Amino acid sequence: MQRFPAFRAPHLFAILAILAGLCLCLSSCLTIDESMGSLASQALSAGVLDQYQATMLRVAAQAAADAARQITPEEEYYVGRAVAASIFAVYKSYDRPELADYLNRLGQGLALSSSRPAIYAGYHFAVLDSPEVNAFASPGGHILVTRGLLARVGGEDELAAALAHEIAHVALGHGLASVQGMRIAQIASDYAIEAGKSSGGELEAFSSAFGSAIAELAKIILFSGYSQNFELQADQEARAILYRSGYDPNALARLIAKLPARGEESGGGFAATHPAPLSRLEALRAAPFEPPALGTRGKRFWPAPRAAESAVGASALAGAERDPVRTFYVRAERFAAMRALF
Amino acid sequence: MKRIFFSVFALATLLAGALAFGQGQAPGAMTVQVGKAQIWxxxxxxxxxxxxxxxxxxxxxxGSGEGWAKVQVPGSTKVGYMFMSALTQRPLSSSAAEAAVPGITASEIALAGKGFNDSVEESFRKSTHIDYAFVDAMEAYAFPPDEAAGFLSGACGGGRP
Structure with a gap:
């Protein structure tokens, strides 16, 4: 049986002093890193730790503070970049600058009407050169759609519906929620505490641990998909985005009706990563989209929009030029021009 | 002895973390949580x-409402509007450069102080040989919000950024 080392009086005194210091630090409303930094200083002066270890404790304290909070938007962005890069390692990019330009203008315009229009580095869109019907959204706002999906959309409304669904996953934070985002912050904390025990840098070990988390998230996004609940939430949010952007919210149901059901495709694809189209359609029917009434969505402190702009009046697009007939023809023409590239 | 200290430290960290959870900002003041935020x-x-x-x-x-925050333009008496999603009440950790702790490398500070960032990405790229070229390429397509909004209505569009 392993025996605990005997306490020596000076060390016991030091530990008690540190604990007393901790209580004082916490009761005086210091932040966690400030508290632990103070503790490290006390440990150093008590001779419990050497200079390097005390320094590492201060660093670990900062990491612990990080672990106590949520992932920052900046971290979410870097996670998203890694996940997107992992997807590009599986699928080839479809490099058509005109199509990328079109998709990004459309997608970035739609994102303005999402529940999270501003994210760390914005929303970005790309096409994957695959006949498979699929689309992916990384936490950082990188949205990837396959040529197989583009081939199924019947107009700009339906394309907007596909993009709006993926934007909704980003806006609602489904990516990190799927892998318990706190775990990523925990990796940072674990690293710093481990580093406190040794005298060397562990950047490579940390990036390897982070790589495991990325692989887990990429696996969910690529092969198993989000939970059915998240998918249905994204459908609801997508309809609101379409409505606020001046597109037909029913375009989402029209698009879903064209998507492959399980068994229609082999080797994964949309059917593997999304609920059956019929169940999505039933969920949409069960909760019909109701346009929000003006003046009932919260406190207003700016002039009410004109009735003619009601569809977008309370959105980020208020004041943008609105000529429904002209808009209809412009959208139809540019979609027809792009379709040749799908 | 040092093991005991680290055990005490770990317990204290958990306790302090639980107590620190929920600490908020001063009423009215918020922090920008996106790379670039505009005030309209x-x-x-x-x-x-x-x-x-x-x-x-x-x-x-x-004040706030319908996804917008009414803000005072910093360094001015003017009032403008920002996306509420560009702001947060929670504190954002200090950057690696700000965490000037002597005796350890910049990468160690960056990791412990900030979590996953460009330093870690660089190490991740080297160790996995994952190609970020397509990610960088798609991020090059970034349009000002007014231009993206104009595209939806058909008022403007076309041409590469």
């Missing part, structure tokens, strides 16, 4: 831009 003259992306703020900048919020 009116709650619309097609309104004139009064100012641009960067990640972690602080701003005084006067």
């Amino acid at each position: 003259q009116a709650p619309s992306v097609v309104a004139p831009v009064l100012a641009s703020l960067a990640y972690k900048d602080r701003v005084l919020v006067l």
Whole structure:
């Protein structure tokens, strides 16, 4: 049986002093890193730790503070970049600058009407050169759609519906929620505490641990998909985005009706990563989209929009030029021009 | 002895973490949580831009509603509007450069102080040989909000950024 080392009086005194210091630090409303930094200083002066270890404790304290909070938007962005890069390692990019330009203008315009229009580095869109019907959204706002999906959309409304669904996953934070985002912050904390025990840098070990988390998230996004609940939430949010952007919210149901059901495709694809189209359609029917009434969505402190702009009046697009007939023809023409590239 | 100290430290960290959870900002003041945030003259992306703020900048919020925050333009008496999603009440950790701790490498500070960042990405790229070229390429397509809004309505569009 392993025996605990005997306490020596000076060390016991030091530990008690540190604990007393901790209580004082916490009761005086210091932040966690400030508290632990103070503790490290006390440990150093008590001779419990050497200079390097005390320094590492201060660093670990900062990491612990990080672990106590949520992932920052900046971290979410870097996670998203890694996940997107992992997807590009599986699928080839479809490099058509005109199509990328079109998709990004459309997608970035739609994102303005999402529940999270501003994210760390914005929303970005790309096409994957695959006949498979699929689309992916990384936490950082990188949205990837396959040529197989583009081939199924019947107009700009339906394309907007596909993009709006993926934007909704980003806006609602489904990516990190799927892998318990706190775990990523925990990796940072674990690293710093481990580093406190040794005298060397562990950047490579940390990036390897982070790589495991990325692989887990990429696996969910690529092969198993989000939970059915998240998918249905994204459908609801997508309809609101379409409505606020001046597109037909029913375009989402029209698009879903064209998507492959399980068994229609082999080797994964949309059917593997999304609920059956019929169940999505039933969920949409069960909760019909109701346009929000003006003046009932919260406190207003700016002039009410004109009735003619009601569809977008309370959105980020208020004041943008609105000529429904002209808009209809412009959208139809540019979609027809792009379709040749799908 | 050092093991005991680290055990005490770990327990203290957990306790302090639990107590620190929920600490908020002073009422009215919020932090910018996006890389670049604009303040518009009116709650619309097609309104004139009064100012641009960067990640972690602080701003005084006067009110909010329908996804917008009414703010005081920093260094001015002007009032403008920002996306509420560009702001957060929670504190954002200090950057690696700000955490000037002697005796350890910049990468160690970056990791422990900030979590996953460009330093870690660089190490991750080297160790996995994952190609970020396509990610960088798609990020090059970034349009100003007024231009993206104009594209939806058909008022403007076309041409590469």
